[in-house]
Amino acid sequence: MKSGLVIATVAVSVIGSCSDAAPTTAGERLRVAVSFFPIAEVVRRVSGDAASDEIEITTLVPPGEEAHEYDPTARQITHLEDADVVFFLGNDFQPNIEKAIASLPGTVVRSDLLENVEMLDDGDDADTHVWLDPMNMATMARTAAQVLSDAIPALAGTFANNAATYIRELAELDELFAVGLSECDSTLLLTTHRAFAYLADAYRLQYSAIAGTSPGDEPAAKSLAATVELAAQNGVTTVFFEENLPSELAATVADEIGARISALATAESLNGDQIAAGETYLSLMHRNLEALRSGLSCR
Amino acid sequence: MNWLTEPFQAEFMQRALLATIIIGIVAPVVGTWVVLRRMANLGDAMSHGTLAGVGLAYAAGVNVLFGAMGAGVLIAALLLWFSTNRRLGQETVIAVLGTAFFAIGVVVISRLDTGVALTHFLFGRVLTVTWGDIWLNLALGGAAVLVVSALFNELRLASFDHVQAEQVGVHVELVQAILVLLLAVVVVISLRAVGTIMAVTMLVTPAASARLLARNLRQMTLLGVVFGVGEGVGGLLVSYHLSSSPGATIGLVAAAVFAVTFAITLPRRMPHHHRPFG
Known part of the structure; x- marks a missing residue:
């Protein structure tokens, strides 16, 4: 359909x-x-x-x-x-x-x-x-x-x-993000692919990605194991994956450390449903902020 | 021994190990017959063709393994039907079906309303295999191994002695059809772990190495399983330490084992020696 x-x-x-x-x-x-x-x-x-x-x-x-x-x-x-x-x-x-x-x-x-x-x-x-x-x-x-x-x-x-x-x-x-992400229990943002470095940099979050920048990238087993360890050490409770892409990698890491997974929009492309719903860059980013605040336990 | 145990500390590696072992057992059991009956090109077509089912299942939000199985069954059925036409050789029908289904898969995946790329399915993702996948593979693979052992004699007769097979009431065509379905099962089991392309490797290469060494069918099957499991686990270990792609590394280890086997059996295959069987 x-x-x-x-x-x-x-x-x-x-x-x-x-x-x-x-x-x-x-x-x-x-x-x-x-x-x-x-x-x-x-x-x-x-x-x-x-x-x-x-x-x-x-x-x-x-x-x-x-x-x-x-x-x-x-x-x-x-x-x-x-x-x-x-x-x-x-x-x-x-x-x-x-x-x-x-x-x-x-x-x-x-x-x-x-x-x-x-x-x-x-x-x-x-x-x-x-x-x-x-x-x-x-x-x-x-x-x-x-x-x-x-x-x-x-x-x-x-x-x-x-x-x-x-x-x-x-x-x-920008102001909403800066305030909304200023006091969080977790400061490590962990996502499937390396797509959120600019967002993390703007709001002073530590950033790590499970795989490289390309959506087709898959990590080597050793680096996946290292990511699991990093996530565990930092008390990560939510692993983020890119909306519209498979969530398996995020789920694999989340599974190891007992965390949950949550979607973030890269806002690089809207699908048919999102266009029909009248989504914009701003609306996607507002949803991203909500997902981040909840996933990183921000006050 | 640390290099052996360290990789499997994490649960995702334990799942990867299990998935690889299941393929290592099931693929050569079926692959033995694929090699003996010279059906490797069908395996190739099947592995590519299942992509159609994978793409459609993904679009519909269903487990891709079910889609792959559906496409496999459909390819098997169409193959039997088209093969009744005597003007076309079976290898022609196989090529037509395999590429047609592959094309459907590519078109569907490229038109998907998501950023999912073809490579996700061509090369597999053994590190993200779920327990659900493993249970499904175990059930499918177990059934495949049971079918092969139950039909061992029928398979042997249908493969080597059509006349006697007909005499004792073995339906050669039915056996062929069952074998094609088993082939689809192997491709499905391999899909998540090594991908559709490397599925052919696991199906053919361990069985081919075993063919060079074994003296009879049972030996060939057992040796094939030993190679299959060894190459799978070995390839997974090597890929962990080299940080290389698991599916391709398993394929390389399998090819290396074949090369060594071929070299050490060279003297044995000199003209004055008898071929072991078949």
Whole structure:
């Protein structure tokens, strides 16, 4: 059923983008392509109401698809070549999409939203989920507003206002996290894959992951045993796994130390159900905060 | 002895050990017949084809082992049906079915509304095997071993002497069908532990090594089990100490045992020697 829904959604969006190719409004609409969900949310919020009249936004990674390994289809690459602006995250987060973007003609404005984002020095297998720190989302919103203003100078004021509103909401979220996670019995955040380093860093949690950064990663037996020991020493009572991914690894560790498991959203992709429910980055992060507060026994 | 006991302190490693031992026993018992009847390519097709059931079961939120079993049974049934067409050789039908079911699996998994990747199923995850998986494997594997021992004579006749088999009333085709089902059982048991790809290794390689050494069928079966369990446990231990992928390491240990067996039995297989049997 679920996959049927996705196929239907994808089909509709493909048909939609075909008819969009011929501009219907008086002026040419600005064609903006974004790589995946958090970037789409930033760009949508910054463009605001202008999105429907002046800007056409297309997201490359379809609902529910895994974002890291996503390979753009031939049709999407053709669409990219016609785009005016492309927003993405560089630094090898989505190698296939980055390759496609690198091969675009020089007329396409390319904006890597990692620009101005402070990266963690995280070694070889670095976490790239920068957007899980709300203040990084704010930085990205500022960059997006700048790039969109350069493209449509007449709307610069609107973009600046929209960005300011969004950044205020992000700052409130940041404050909620900072307060909500300031007094917890457990300060070790343990998740299945290494996706929450930015979140942990922002709110001064110790962070450890059972496996590497890629959702396909599986730990070696020895390192799994070491993780179990670390979790036991730190009195971990909840092992977190990424929503939409299998929970077995988290369950295996939780089982060894008598802990429970709980889901956290990486907010890198929404599935069909979440889109239908009107979920946003902010709503996912609010749920993450609740899950963290309960799992880490915060007051 | 620390290197031997240390890995199995944690319960997840004890479960991994049990899962590996079950495969080590069941796979060669069935694999003996797969090797003797030259059905290894069917094992390969079956292991890939079960991915269709795995994908559909995952999408439906059902234990993937049930899905794999369902796909295995369906492949077996279709194989029997298509094989009645004399214009197509069985190996052709096997290739068509195996790849078709594999394709279904890939499409379903890639369209799943989650971030689950194909690799989860192709390479297995022995470290996250649950007690539920082990009980299911024990039941399926126990049944498979019982069926093989109960039908040992029928299997032997159907494999080596069609004429006599028909004379004493053994249904050669029924035996073949049962064997195909047993093959599906082995793939299902291997799925979580070593993955669909390495399932073929456990099915074929220990039995092939045993074939080189054994003098009769019972010996071959028993030796196959000794190799299967030894390679499984050995591979798991090596993978713990080397921090390598358990499924692939087990496959490498099995291949190494085969290579050594092949080398030491070279003189014996010189032309003036008689082949042990078969």
